Amino acid sequence: MSWLSRVGARLMPAERRDWAEAVWAEAHEVPPGWPRLAWRVGGMRLIAREAQMVRRIGTLLLFGSAAGAAAWSAWPDSSVSYAATARADIIGTVLLLASLPLLARWLLGPPDNRMARWLRAACYAAILALMPANAVIQLFIGTVPRGGIDLRTFDTFEGHGVPGSISGGPNWAGEIAILLIKACFLVAVLALTSRRTQVAPAALAIGAGAGLALGAVMYAVAPLGFNPKFPNRPWLHGSAVDLFMVLIWILLFGAPLVAGAIAGWRCDVPDDPGEASAARARQGFAAGLVSGGVGALFVTVLGTGTTALLVKSAWVRDWLYHAPHLTASAVYGRELFATQDVSGYFLLLVGFLLIGLVMAVTGAGIANATRPLPDGGGSGGPGGPPGPEPVPVPPDGGRRADAGGDQDRLLGRYDDGEGEGDQGPPGLVGAGLGALRGG
Amino acid sequence: MFFSTYVEFRVVKPRREFSPQTLSVLAALYEHPSRWQHGYALASTTGLKSGTLYPILIRLADRGLVEACWQEEPQPGRPRRHLYRLTADGLASATGALAASAQQQPSGRPTAAPGARHPSGRGVAAPAVP
Numbered sequence: 001m002s003w004l005s006r007v008g009a010r011l012m013p014a015e016r017r018d019w020a021e022a023v024w025a026e027a028h029e030v031p032p033g034w035p036r037l038a039w040r041v042g043g044m045r046l047i048a049r050e051a052q053m054v055r056r057i058g059t060l061l062l063f064g065s066a067a068g069a070a071a072w073s074a075w076p077d078s079s080v081s082y083a084a085t086a087r088a089d090i091i092g093t094v095l096l097l098a099s100l101p102l103l104a105r106w107l108l109g110p111p112d113n114r115m116a117r118w119l120r121a122a123c124y125a126a127i128l129a130l131m132p133a134n135a136v137i138q139l140f141i142g143t144v145p146r147g148g149i150d151l152r153t154f155d156t157f158e159g160h161g162v163p164g165s166i167s168g169g170p171n172w173a174g175e176i177a178i179l180l181i182k183a184c185f186l187v188a189v190l191a192l193t194s195r196r197t198q199v200a201p202a203a204l205a206i207g208a209g210a211g212l213a214l215g216a217v218m219y220a221v222a223p224l225g226f227n228p229k230f231p232n233r234p235w236l237h238g239s240a241v242d243l244f245m246v247l248i249w250i251l252l253f254g255a256p257l258v259a260g261a262i263a264g265w266r267c268d269v270p271d272d273p274g275e276a277s278a279a280r281a282r283q284g285f286a287a288g289l290v291s292g293g294v295g296a297l298f299v300t301v302l303g304t305g306t307t308a309l310l311v312k313s314a315w316v317r318d319w320l321y322h323a324p325h326l327t328a329s330a331v332y333g334r335e336l337f338a339t340q341d342v343s344g345y346f347l348l349l350v351g352f353l354l355i356g357l358v359m360a361v362t363g364a365g366i367a368n369a370t371r372p373l374p375d376g377g378g379s380g381g382p383g384g385p386p387g388p389e390p391v392p393v394p395p396d397g398g399r400r401a402d403a404g405g406d407q408d409r410l411l412g413r414y415d416d417g418e419g420e421g422d423q424g425p426p427g428l429v430g431a432g433l434g435a436l437r438g439g
Numbered sequence: 440m441f442f443s444t445y446v447e448f449r450v451v452k453p454r455r456e457f458s459p460q461t462l463s464v465l466a467a468l469y470e471h472p473s474r475w476q477h478g479y480a481l482a483s484t485t486g487l488k489s490g491t492l493y494p495i496l497i498r499l500a501d502r503g504l505v506e507a508c509w510q511e512e513p514q515p516g517r518p519r520r521h522l523y524r525l526t527a528d529g530l531a532s533a534t535g536a537l538a539a540s541a542q543q544q545p546s547g548r549p550t551a552a553p554g555a556r557h558p559s560g561r562g563v564a565a566p567a568v569p
Contacts (some may be wrong), residue, residue: 022520026478026519046494
């Protein structure tokens, strides 16, 4: 059972492992037999509780089932020409999703707040949702079109390939590039939501809110890609499109800027001006990066999903294009361009992050410039009274005896005998305790 | 004819700061505030099982009410033991909490963890409050 406890203790946070060791060491003092076994079972309960085993197992099961379902629905038949690259994409994506959090946990620590966990979960759900949507789109692109469509109409368009007419082998370079983009995106999300990067939940929330606003407006304007030949925005007409386009440009640069400034402005900062400036920069930077990433992921998932629905469901086609008014070839042309432009969304995952990064740095600079740095007062309050000394974090569980300032108590006995001064203080409390004790 | 509106204000009892189990641990530590005590002794005194006692000690240590250290000179052939006692803040908190608990129970019945049994499994533990 000892090895079991050691393995279990490794699952606990580092600052808690001493406690697992303490329970196990104490078991030697418990009478052998059932009492000792019960003590050790209690120790295992402690490990399970502190290691958050239930949540970990639940998360693992949830991820496993979601990844399995996504992979199963996206897994291509071996008869299709792109089977090798599509399968590599599925396997690579699942491996990235499974392994990168372990690496991030090892290097940067686990997420330590609810917002960080939610952000990670949303990112994972979005990336998994892209798998079946991309599978539908790939199937459309790799299949000869429905009957009654004049293929010559599309052969001349800007070098786009027409389904059934694409030649050549699998596009491994493109596949590797997409996997790299996914990996970079995941690394950014995992790093921002890890404990050691010290991004405040508020900064993550501000960034996510700004990103959702950006993504929603972007999706409203370009729900089916960015091909100028087919605007593909049936719900926006006339001047509304121009208004939304202006809003997109404002939000694209403004959302990370404002998110970075607000997050930097409102974060708690240490007393040291240099550290305070760095803390604001860190929070602002993180919020801006999150806003760009969330915005890109939001519009990528919704855009890819809408495109998949467009080619998969007749009612979506009819609803988006009022298809009865268009010929089959015209509808097909729109579907073709929408599906072939889907890969452009992946560029957003990088582009938005870069824009978010640059604008967030600017936003954090604005926060530092507009809010005075503390001059030795309490946290966040310029000119306040000096705050208390920071309490050092004990390295190995519990509060170390030598962390206290009372040297007399440091010399306290840990023998089992009664000593002088061991009784609680007399007086009112003593009387109260006397009442507790004897009635 | 007058219509009256009556607004009833009820005094909502504040949430207790410490659970009965935590109070029993505080009381056990409070009995000998300067002495380092080990887990089994606390479990014997309070009647709490290890799976209940140690999470309480962890929370108390997190709040700075209990300090912990490792035994410096372990008995030969035995592992080092983890030892606990109240900090100055813990002493003050325990004093207040135990006094408040005493006031809430004028009959003087001790605050024992409900259902607490001796770790050996033999019967209900002795009252935990000094």
